[in-house]
Amino acid sequence: MRVVVAPGQGSQKPGFLAPWLENPETHKIVADWSAAIGVDLITHGTHSDAETIRDTRIAQPLIVAAGLISGRALQATLTEDVHYAGHSVGEFTAAALAGVLTDVEALQLVARRGAAMSKAASLTPxxxxxxxxxxxxxxxxxxxxxxxxxxxxxxxxxxxxxxxxxxxxxxxxxxxxxxxxxxxEVAGAFHTSFMQPAQADLESAATSVSPKDPTSVIYTNQDGSVVTSGGKYLELLVSQMTSPVRWDRCMEAFVAAGATEVIELAPAGALVGLAKRSMPGVSTRKLDLPEHLDAFSAEEKG
The missing domain is CATH 3.30.70.250 (Malonyl-CoA ACP transacylase, ACP-binding)
Structure with a gap:
């Protein structure tokens, strides 16, 4: 069983979307997303410097966009079903890939989340x-x-x-x-009570979304459990702004479920590193570049 995991804030790197945007169809999709959320994902994913994309308002939708691009490409390649989980803002990526939210809904909520968290962080150093x-x-x-x-x-x-x-x-x-x-290098004390004003803002935004029950197995950062209700998962996406991310329990759940491989979506690195140290015997792979899909395609054909 494979678990596909989506990274959180801090994983972004200057220019990391550029290889994916060489595909004209992907470029068009990301341009449409940019218009829908009012954030220029193409410029920030290709030309903006490290300081610019460190801004919470930019980093969060940028990371989720990268996860969605690489995740959808992986779904188009694999024939088997996989399990999903995300770390912090990566849970929005996982929610979309598992069918709880549409891609646009996930990005709109994340754009609202990033702006609200940035504002909340400015209240207290x-x-x-x-x-x-x-x-x-x-x-x-x-x-x-x-x-x-x-x-x-x-x-x-x-x-x-x-x-x-x-x-x-x-x-x-x-x-x-x-x-x-x-x-x-983050703007404030995320996943604590300092983010309460931001949570209230996201809770208001979430009322405009009609979540669906997941079509694949999806885990929550709250305690590593599997969530089968779309409405419940959306509630957890809101409440995680002021509650701890228990990624340790997520990894324990992956092992208990019989995971044989962890695949980290773009921008990959941090979560496979944790898996290597905490999930002995489970293989890991990064889907950081479009060419990494070739290995999965070869497996499916084989």
């Missing part, structure tokens, strides 16, 4: 840092002392914490023994 080399249980006391929150539990050895910048600076200056603290 906050940020996020990855703590590498420890687990959530070992960190709980340290975080409580500093008023920090575990925003992403990515694996048994990597936890992303969030909160006010002064507390994050203190953690970096006094890291728990045996760990590394790496500041992340």
């Amino acid at each position: 906050t940020g996020m840092s990855a703590v590498v080399g420890t687990n959530l249980e070992s960190l709980e006391g340290v975080l409580d002392e500093r008023g920090l929150i575990a925003a992403n539990v990515n694996s048994s050895t990597q936890v992303v914490v969030a909160g006010e910048l002064a507390a994050l600076d203190d953690l970096r200056g006094n890291p728990p023994e045996g760990t590394r603290v790496i500041p992340l």
Whole structure:
């Protein structure tokens, strides 16, 4: 069984959409998406620099667009059904690929989400840092002392914490023994109560969407469980703005379901890295470039 996973914010790289946009049909689709959400995905995916595409308002729809392009291309190649999951904003990609949302609905909600999160982040100076080399249980006391929150539990050895910048600076200056603290270039404390104003905005936007029940197996960041209701999945997409991403539990669920391979959609790298360390015996592949589809096509023909 294959699990297709969609990455979250921070995975974007300058020019990463360019190879996909060489296909005229794909270029037209992305141009239409750009018009629908008011974000120039083509320019930002080909010519904009790293600083520009770091902006939450641009990064989030850009990442989801890349996941949809590569995901739809993969679906056109494979004959078997696959399972889906996304990390943070990547859940919108997964929702579209699993049939809960249309591509345009997913991108419109993400554009609204990115703008709302950017605005919420401007209210209080906050940020996020990855703590590498420890687990959530070992960190709980340290975080409580500093008023920090575990925003992403990515694996048994990597936890992303969030909160006010002064507390994050203190953690970096006094890291728990045996760990590394790496500041992340994000606008604010995502997946915490600091995003409550943004969640309210997205909840309002979500009322205009009529989700469908998934046509493929899809997992939630909330706890790694499988969600069979489209309405429930949409509720979880809204609530995850202020709740932790439990990617560790998603990977545990993949293994329990009998996963044999994890395929990460563009812009790929981070999630296959976590899978290699946390899912021994499960193979991994990145679908970062159009030519990577050739291997899947050859398998289907074989």
